[in-house]
Amino acid sequence: MKHLRDVAPAPWDAAASLPRGEPGGARVDHLVVLGLVTPGARVLDIGCGDGTLLALLRDRRGVDGRGIELSREGVNACLARGLPVIQGDADTDLENYPDDAFDVVVLSQTIQATRNPRIVLEHLLRIGRQVVISFPNFGHWRVRSELALRGRMPVTALMPEEWYETQNIHYCTIRDFVGLCRTVGARIEKATALDARGRPMRFSMPWWVWNLVGAQGVFLLSLGKDDALGAPTQP
């Protein structure tokens, strides 16, 4: 069995990398993305909702941002903010983007709702030089205890719907996701876990702890070509 420490770098102290002096109001997980993006970068936000993150990136970083959003309400909200957002679907629309079209591609809380997460992730890595991806962690202790002790599918803040209503069809744990990164040859440049309130874990902790106490995982990936970090380590 492979150990997480073999395939991923040391946990990323995202709390320390948060942009300083940012006025309040912005979601902390958005600020994590903000901390990653260089000024003027080209960013594609897939599942961009009402465009909050894209607007933040544009206003604070001068980012050339684009978005894909499934809901008409979301698209209209984005249009009103002047954001070029297309009504579309991560499962069907990514194949039309050329390679390396963006500096950063963001997929926030969406991969678990796609039909084919592996193909989606491969497209993200192809389209963007870097990929920021976040997802609810099905390995969180609450999830585990719901299943283990109550024998029920969990309903949490990040997974608020009952199993028969949810759009989420491909749950994974942080550890599972690391496995997928290995499979598709993604280099994990940075990784962190956010707590239930979307705040980065304050302390550097072993991976198995994150997989237990992290409500969501946030990963910065790229297509590992010439590096050691994401390449499979032979035991």
Add this chain to the structure above:
Amino acid sequence: MTMSLDPPTQTRAEAVPTDVPPDVDTKAPNAQGHLAQFGLDEPLAMDAGVALAPFQIAYQTAGTLNADRSNAVLICHALTGDQHFAHTHPVTGKRGWWETLVGPGKPIDTDRYFVVCSNVVGSCMGSTGPASLDPATDRAYGLDFPLVTIRDMVRAQAMLLDRLGIEDLFLCIGGSMGGMQVLQWAALYPERVFAAMPIATGARHSAQNIAFHEVGRQAIMADPAWAEGRYLEAGTRPAKGLGVARMGAHITYLSEPALHRKFGRRFQGGSAPTFSFNADFQIESYLRHQGLSFVERFDANAYLYLTRAMDYFDLAADHGSVLANAFRGTKTRFCVMSFTSDWLFPTADSRAIVHALNAASAAVAFVEVESDKGHDAFLLDEPVMFGAARGFIDAAARARGL
């Protein structure tokens, strides 16, 4: 009523000096609006290989051009549309066809923007077309008029903007055939289009759409009154053929749910069914009315020419069969819009445009509006379309400093 078939298209265009200051007031000098006349020294270079000269373009405007000349909006009209987007129609007396979208305080705000709409070349509402007088023969062009393309229409519009002193457009917008012109504008003059809104359109006409157009054309040409296209001299009018063409086309502008909601299987009069071929059903009566009222305002040959222009439109074919090449390097910001019940230009057509724009790394927004009104939804009261248009246009205006 023959008004739309004869003057003013029969008046020969006179050459006018090009240094005349642009006429941009909003008082219409005649029923068809303003006229821009291009003389023998300013021919329209057409795709058919013909230099059309002289020719004239009829147009209407609303709003005021600002000092920077940076607030111009070009509206491109659809197949049977015209320049009277916000003006009473001289033949039908109806209000402007896009007053839902254009006017003071509307998404295309005439208090902020200078809006221009010109009758496309090849049409019959004042711009030169097959019903105009051919200076070479002193009779109407008829089928001697060169085949018109969407690109020819756009070139003529560009000449009109040159005449008006408008270097670049803040916004180019249109639905259906108008949307084709918007795409052609963005491809042909990318530096002259700041923002583009192609609505309910496609980058090429589908085989099904060509098929419907061919049925319409054959209906016109099968009418003996068409007289091989020489009906103006013969003193006849192919009203039956043109009416049938319109009836068939009108079905394609609607949707089954809209037809069902509006007419269902309801009978027209109390005594129906009459056990005859009278218009028993309300839908029959409605279509006959559509056909009849259309022939009052439209020239049959112009209908042949404009349907042909749409059929020939294939923007990818002009760019090495790769649609993205048409938009390579574009700085224009796009907002593409489709309607769920539009089966003439279905959402897939709009998505093909969006995918090409993505592949060209263009700034593109795309909205599919939920509507059961079919293709014609873009002309109707669709609050979701207005909301999206307002958001896109306002944001573009901010980006342009308007």
